[in-house]
Amino acid sequence: MTTASPRHGAMATISAVYIVPIYLVIVNSFKPSAEAVGDPLGLDLTKLTLENYQAVLNSATFNVTQAYLFTGLVTLTGVISSLLVGAMLAYVIVARAGRTFQLAYILLVAGLIIPPQVVIIPLVKILAAVGLLFSFPGLVLVNAAGNLSIVTFVYVAFLRTVPKELGEAAAIDGAGMIRTFWQIIFPVILPATATLFVLLSVFTWNDFVTPQLILGSSDNYTVTTGIYRAIGTYQTDYGLIFAYVCLASAPMALLYLVAQRYIVGGLTGGAVK
Amino acid sequence: MATLSLPGCSLYLALVLIPALVAAFYSLTDWNGIRRTFEFVGIANYARALSDPLVLRSFGLTFALAATTTVVVNSLALPIAAMIVGSSRINTLYRSIVFYPIVLSAVVAGFIGQAFFATNGIINQALTAVGLGKIPFLAEPRWALISIGILAVWQSLGLIAVLYLAGLKGISKELYEAARVDGASSVALFRHITLPLIAPVVTLNVVFLFVVGMRQYDYVVVMTGGGPAGGTATLAWRLVDVAFNQTRYAYGSAIGITLLLVVTIMSIPLLAGLRRRETVS
Numbered sequence A: 001m002t003t004a005s006p007r008h009g010a011m012a013t014i015s016a017v018y019i020v021p022i023y024l025v026i027v028n029s030f031k032p033s034a035e036a037v038g039d040p041l042g043l044d045l046t047k048l049t050l051e052n053y054q055a056v057l058n059s060a061t062f063n064v065t066q067a068y069l070f071t072g073l074v075t076l077t078g079v080i081s082s083l084l085v086g087a088m089l090a091y092v093i094v095a096r097a098g099r100t101f102q103l104a105y106i107l108l109v110a111g112l113i114i115p116p117q118v119v120i121i122p123l124v125k126i127l128a129a130v131g132l133l134f135s136f137p138g139l140v141l142v143n144a145a146g147n148l149s150i151v152t153f154v155y156v157a158f159l160r161t162v163p164k165e166l167g168e169a170a171a172i173d174g175a176g177m178i179r180t181f182w183q184i185i186f187p188v189i190l191p192a193t194a195t196l197f198v199l200l201s202v203f204t205w206n207d208f209v210t211p212q213l214i215l216g217s218s219d220n221y222t223v224t225t226g227i228y229r230a231i232g233t234y235q236t237d238y239g240l241i242f243a244y245v246c247l248a249s250a251p252m253a254l255l256y257l258v259a260q261r262y263i264v265g266g267l268t269g270g271a272v273k
Numbered sequence B: 001m002a003t004l005s006l007p008g009c010s011l012y013l014a015l016v017l018i019p020a021l022v023a024a025f026y027s028l029t030d031w032n033g034i035r036r037t038f039e040f041v042g043i044a045n046y047a048r049a050l051s052d053p054l055v056l057r058s059f060g061l062t063f064a065l066a067a068t069t070t071v072v073v074n075s076l077a078l079p080i081a082a083m084i085v086g087s088s089r090i091n092t093l094y095r096s097i098v099f100y101p102i103v104l105s106a107v108v109a110g111f112i113g114q115a116f117f118a119t120n121g122i123i124n125q126a127l128t129a130v131g132l133g134k135i136p137f138l139a140e141p142r143w144a145l146i147s148i149g150i151l152a153v154w155q156s157l158g159l160i161a162v163l164y165l166a167g168l169k170g171i172s173k174e175l176y177e178a179a180r181v182d183g184a185s186s187v188a189l190f191r192h193i194t195l196p197l198i199a200p201v202v203t204l205n206v207v208f209l210f211v212v213g214m215r216q217y218d219y220v221v222v223m224t225g226g227g228p229a230g231g232t233a234t235l236a237w238r239l240v241d242v243a244f245n246q247t248r249y250a251y252g253s254a255i256g257i258t259l260l261l262v263v264t265i266m267s268i269p270l271l272a273g274l275r276r277r278e279t280v281s
Helices: A004-029 A033-038 A051-057 A064-095 A099-113 A116-129 A136-159 A165-172 A177-188 A190-206 A209-215 A223-231 A238-271 B002-026 B044-051 B053-083 B089-103 B106-117 B122-129 B141-169 B173-181 B186-214 B218-223 B235-245 B249-280
Strands: none
Touching (some): A051 A238, A064 B002, A099 B002, A116 B235, A190 A238, A190 B089, A223 A238, A238 B089, B053 B141, B089 B141, B106 B122, B106 B141, B141 B186, B141 B218, B186 B249
């Protein structure tokens, strides 16, 4: 073990690298534009203002409430459906050790490494063919399918630690596959479900590539594609940019504060044993 | 039984596997993505990609970015994890601080990065304030790539450190105590106990970061738009540009499939490692 003081010195320095940027982002979001651009490091408490937030809330191109609602619904429905569908699929893969389901499992895990940009072009064509391009259900389905690999992977690893007798005992009692799943298996995988739910919600809310390419230039936008459209690449009004950044991040920051133990705990407990 | 697996299988088939196969199919044609007709051109798109200076440059800079961030993040994350492995209150605080960027969208991180690295951005203003000259972070191709790399390191460090933390917590204390009784030094402990036992986590983190790095897209779109002078045009950015902006869909698909193949080859150690651990547990 190293002695305490150099360790705390190093960790304090590293912490500063993380705290200073977020501090500057928050403080500058409350400064008038000229101040934020001209003197981003200064802090004159008398000059703090809400004008950036007012500008964002009154923006003609970006409606915060609508973006929150749309992204929230996309995230919730996409994540919940992938958890449901993935849990059932994982259960079948573990219960049936046959070749077919082994192959299905390998194909699913392979999905973890497909870059989204590669499939997005045919995906756009498929969605357009069935009339779901630019739409809410289209985006939800694509998100659910995209999450399926990681969901099934985690559930399969989790279910393999559950004794098979549990399901078999229920089967002897005459419970059907579907009832066995809901009454016996689903309660068992709830802890993994909590971690997956929080992590996938964060990733889906923050995702940019998929909504950008699926929603395109239509009227629908998520928080990420919305602020991208509203800010643009060469905007230099930092006060305004940071107000957008804070509003876009607030919901997930809150989720992080509330559910931190599921995120860090799930990663340390579940991902690596 | 089949009923339970049906929704998952159809969803995955329709929206992941078939699109991937369709992309592979069109990469062998000359389809522009809009026209009604197309012709087979064999591997011509792949041959062209391998001799296209723009694609080769994109490949080179994406690889450099992915490899450098992978090495830097891993060599910082492991010592950090070792420093905060204890479960004291202050360590929990450190963990939360380093980990929080994971909840930021890459787009949000990109905008923050842009504000910090711009020519009149926050870092340059701070440099000027202390009497130093400005650095052309986003104005010069090489610096722009470095800036994106710094942002990638900053945002992914916490996640990788937490994964190392998990690996370190799994090592039993008795091992260290026994070795210390035998008079082993701290360096020897790290080399002969820690490193071999967390080797699977190292593999996981290295391959994970490399795969993510090879797909780098969001920061580029937000911070540089591929510039200046194509200096940050990563492969993922290039393929979207070729397929959508230049409507050379077949060629874009060929670039995408090539990227997929490269990433797959790089991921084989990861999948092999994961399988091995599964059979052990």
